[in-house]
Amino acid sequence: MTSRDVLLEVSDLKVHFPVDSVWARLRGARPVRAVDGVSFSVERGSALGLVGESGCGKTTTGMAILRLVDHSSGRVVFDGENLSDLDASAMLRFRRRIQVIFQDAYASLNPRMSIGDGLAEPLVIHGLFPGRRQERVRALLDMVGLPSHFVHRYPHELSGGQLQRVTFARALAVEPELIICDEPVSALDVSIQAQIVNLLKDLQREFRLTYVFISHDLSVVRNLCDRVAVMYLGRIAEVASRRQLYEGAVHPYTKALMSAVPIPDPDLEATRERVILQGDLPSPSNPPSGCRFRTRCPVAVDRCGESIPELREVNRGQWAACSRISEFT
């Protein structure tokens, strides 16, 4: 990746969910700061992994890029154009170029629409392939490895893996450039998960797709993504290339997260060192002052509570947000 061809750039994105009721506000309820200052960029044709535990804001970040939730501040620049100020009709042009895949494939398909109708819908919405839609639908099914007679099936008749293939076909229907994948393989059994991961890789190569791959599974992300951003409580803790992250993570949270991921190798499991984090994730409506990870951080010191650490480049292309980072590298 020598020439930087940035397709998506997110800078200082914030999504705060306000407290709706007056009573709750009087009782002192605070807005939920689901995403609180997230910046990253994705190069065309690459895959960025957005990883973290539940409640870290990775899904909200994805939805904010798609403008499916409103963001409070920050910018989302797609192919040179700022999506943040577009109105709904201007956004429609970009809906075709940015697609999304959800974790629960069954829930994301209209249960009363046949697979064929479901795949034709995006073509109808964007007025694509007039007169040749049936052929296009069959070609799409073929692309994702499903037989063409599936057009007459309904979602409830398909297995989880097949449904996820259908949602990919639907995303591909409009020839997008960027696909936001929100935990697309998390609900699948491993043998099926591997089929879908390989399919994702093949499709990326064939259509030069760019992925933002949201996942909690660091092992899958390693297999699929070129760069990885680790999120914790609405902020990015560390962002680096795959090799840098998996072979030399610097942020204490990334290290702890990696050490908690089980590896299917009994010898390795018996000998590897494990950092077991204490306690639970703090509430995103009342995050700790300063570094958000400090309440669970094994190496936190008093100074960590003073100011929010910014992302700093530790190595070329590897950024981490930790005020003690210079002591670890």
Add this chain to the structure above:
Amino acid sequence: MIESAGMEPVLSVRNLHTRFHTEDGIVHAVGGVSFDLLPGKVLGIVGESGSGKSVTALSIMKLVVSPPGEVTADAITLEGEDILGIDEVRARRIRGSRIAMVFQDPMKSLNPVLTIGRQLTEALREHLGLSDRAARDRAIELLDRVGIPMARDRLGDYPHQFSGGMRQRVMIAIALSCNPSVLIADEATTALDVTIQAQIIDLVKRLTEDLGTAVIWISHDLGVVAGICDSVAVMYAGRIVESGPVRDLFHRPSHGYTLGLLGSTPRLDDDEERRLQPIDGLPPSLLDPVPLCPFLPRCRHAVGACREKPPAWRDVADVHGTRCWADLTPYWRATNG
């Protein structure tokens, strides 16, 4: 199929069958499962959804609703006592006190309208006959032991006031409250984040070692199983297809399905360009079990014998057996990197 090496098994299951009578026919969810669980050991049961691993656990616990369920076996013995034919009253006495279970979703297994304290002391009073006061003290001690801070103050809290990880800790406290000889954990950490999962695994390991509880750890996650279990049984389509000591099984997988699972699991320590080797196709229908190996249509390593006769159980090493005709020795190297 896992032979007891001299030791008396705490739980022994022989030829367990569980069927469900549905509108579309009889679903053979479990088709002849046998295993021994040795005291103080952790047996992992791995398999994908529909492999029958959870139904196996529920059948042992006598929690399969009948009808539509139907459980038969040659024998199920708990500490030498036959528990196959016992009635519901005796089964209830055994459940919770001698075999306890922890489920995937602690929110569903805890009663949302009762306090944690009440739910904990209930089992203690019922099974151990403790007084209110003694039960309360024991409950506090248990919560403390599973790592719930300020246990005394939290007895009056309701399940929704706990985080997912904390709820699972409470479930473990309830399960271990009567000092059972067997703990069945059914996907107990699947719904949790990895850092919380690590906490819970650590906790279960520590507690069961202290108490000498034998554990059946049911999971779809090979990594978790590799870290916690002493021996592993791999289930597919309602049958145990391979079982053995954990190191042996992971290093010398001897069934096409085990090999397939290992090949399709992404690893944190993978080579960057390793392409996953998925298992093609889908698991078979459990409606009409085929006499041949159920994995045959998806198997990459099938040999001539696979298409002719049902696979017989054969030993590949000490207490390591498989139900596979193919010799997979050449592939061990490949999976071991």
Add this chain to the structure above:
Amino acid sequence: MSTPPLHIGAGDPSAPPAYRGGAFLACQQFMRNHAALAGFFILLLLGFAAVLAPWISPYDPTALKLSEKLLPPSFSHWMGTDYFGRDVMTRIVWGGRVSLSVAFLVVFYSLLVGVPIGLVSGFVGGRLDNALMRMMDAFLTFPPLLLAVAIVGLLGPDLENVVIALGIVQIPVFARIVRGSTLSAREEVYIVAARALGASAARVVFSGILRNIVSPIVVQITIVFAGAIIAEASLSFLGLGSQPPDPSWGRDLSEARRYMGDAPWLIIGPILACMLCVLSINFVGDGLRDSLDPRSWRAKTTGGSTPRVPEQVTP
């Protein structure tokens, strides 16, 4: 494409199953439900009888023939005759014209107004939702039959006014049900997915939401239809619906009451008609609800999938 070909389960039929359209499968499913099918034919019969009444009824429903008054059931008068010598069977057939058309119109109008209100309210939300729903609540606070009595009392006893009175009462019922279903359907992932695809609000509402809330609407239609038949009968019974000598199930019932001692058979006809009609509608409604849902189409194409094992309850 290097994706390996996919086996569709173990029972993979190598030949793709014959294609059946959604409408065909829905009909097929409906036919499997015998109660619904029976109900459908009974309704069809009642409907035909009502439409064709002038041609098929052997007697005049209103002409007086005092010489034949209060005759018990016989071959010439299957259900006997009333106090004025009119054939009861004939009057039931003619009465169906009134009862069925009133019920049909009540459903039609309340649906026409109530469903859009509910959809808009649920989909747009916010202040508009609040305003619309408070208005509907105000309507709901009136006891329905009393409101109908008041309206008919005000506008005069006329079938049109009966339709208006009964229809107004049912509007908030439809609006509330549609709003509630819309609110939950709006949050479904497939609706979010449709928005992400760039679907317009109209497409989201009609293809996404409306299609998926058909079930509660169909159920409500059957309830309202059945209720309207009873309500019309009640109003006529009170003398506020159809006026003598016009036949109506409710009015005939009210007259039959007077001759209970002398001619108990008079009461059977109208009651039977009401009951058959209401029951049939309920059965048809149940059948429709199931058969409109693709998940109930038990096409024999599902190959390798295993029927769902009933979910276990944890202790």
